[in-house]
Amino acid sequence: MSQPVTIIMIEDDEGHARLIERNIRRSGINNEIVPFTNGTAALSYLFGGDGSGIDHGGRALLILLDLNLPDMTGIDILRRVKENKYLKCAPVVVLTTTDDSQEIKRCYELGCNVYITKPVNYESFANAIRQLGLFFSVIQVPRSAP
């Protein structure tokens, strides 16, 4: 990622967060990663003090989203992000343990850009995250509407 893209990682399990971060770094991604362990904190960061999301106007964001959060489901966050005019362009990567086809379909319908199931097998997991990192290094992320 040539641009200064900020990766917002919303993941309640700190272990998962650490493993994801490590493997992304291993694929050569050095962008800033802002981790959140619950939905409320993530939403207040994303939408700012006034709840409009204007704070991030003009910034390039990429959101890594887990669906199973302690205070809300990731789907709620996904919906709100995609309904916000400043944030809707930010690519959202759903990275979760759920591999239920209904859930996957729903996420794509709501505007998720990539859906990845976390494999339990660590080799597959590490591999998937590294490939995701490689993917991050080539995709273009638009700036939010100013």
Next chain:
Amino acid sequence: MTPEATRWRAIGQILLLTAGLIVLTFISAGSVYLVNQAREDARWVVHTVEVENQILLTQLQMRRTESAQRGYISTLLPDFLTDFDTAASALTVDLARLRQLTSDNPVQGHLLAEIIPLSNQRIEEFRKTIALARAEHVDDAARIVREGIGRDAMSHIDDLANEMRVEEDRLFVQRTTSADRSQSLAASMTGVGSGLVVLLAGISIFLVRRSARARDTAEAQLRDNNLNLEATVDARTADLREANDEIQRFAYIVSHDLRSPLVNIMGFTSELDELRTDIFKRIATLATASASPAPVAAGEIEPALEGGDKQLSEGFSEALGFIKSSIAKMDRLITAILNLTREGRREFEPVEIDTRELIENIVATVAHQASEAKAQIRIEPLPAINSDRLALEQIFSNLIDNALKYLKPGVPGDITVRGRTKLGFAIFEIADNGRGIDPKDHQRIFDLFRRAGEQDKPGQGIGLAHVRALVRRLGGTMSVSSELHNGSTFTIALPIGWKAGNRNRDP
């Protein structure tokens, strides 16, 4: 109402009807008897009147003969003679008639027996005077009349006749009273009888109405009970379904949430493994460096560990290996539970299925395994059913897989798939000549993650649990009959037609 009470009530009604019938018969017989009695009494009353009449008639004829005799003697007119003859013959007839009428009464008979000779005597006397008058001895005749010979006899006859009339009057009063009594008796009997019949009818109507009311109440209660029963069954079914759904959700959530920590355990174990590799590489390098001062470029040649270091490294590897294999197993179990719950949520699509063709396809996919096990699979004619194709494929392929998997080593396998129909169900049997299942394990093999017998084949104890869950969801039942070393037969009964009640839609 108890059966005893019902029986008594029935007996009571029969007794009541019988009593009514007896009363009616008695009244009818009594009425007929009394009416006959009254008619007889009336006849006797008439008879008495007749007798009195006859007595008077006889007396009248007597007087007629007397007056005809007097007239002839006074005038000598032949007309009086004719009158006399007529009256005398009439008197004889009347007397005979009177005797006939009073033949039943000895008192009257006795009186009459006195009257008849007297009357005959008088007639003789009259004839004698008439004969004298005819022979021109009118004076003699008149003298006889004047002397009043026979007047005593005449008055005696009158007395006797009066006595007879008194007797008849007595009889008249007696018989009239008797007739009146008979009639009033008949009337009162009819009245009382009618009253009794009305009373019995009233009791009957009351009893019938009471039992009708009891029956209506019982019917209403039965209807209520039926409704209650249906409601209860519905409620229980809903409860069961809810409980089942809750278990499904529970299993889903648990298995799902267990996965998250598992990813961590696996992830950090792998990280640990890498760290271990790095550490022991460094130890080896250090050991080599201290042993021989000639430095070796790290990474180019793997430095070998020696002695205690090697043992340490192997201990690490072993521990990590166990952790990893356990995690892998746990992951498989969790995945299996997830798949089962997911399967429980899948919607069925009922279609008409040619089961023979479906099983032939399954057999074709296991042909390789079958030839390796030297097993033959025979398919007998099978009934077609309307059901979910995928579910049936899973059921039969699991069972055929199992049959092939658990054959007796060294014995050529013989697997048979049979089918028949019974009471709206298609019954399939998958029989093998394999190693069999101990009867004490027959329940256990259907439990999740449980297996039975020698554990020499890979497997997680999911297949049969899955098959049974599917069969149940399709509205069927499943059982096994088997003995150790003597093969097994799995029997599945599935509804031939698709029932709307099947759990097509699960929350």
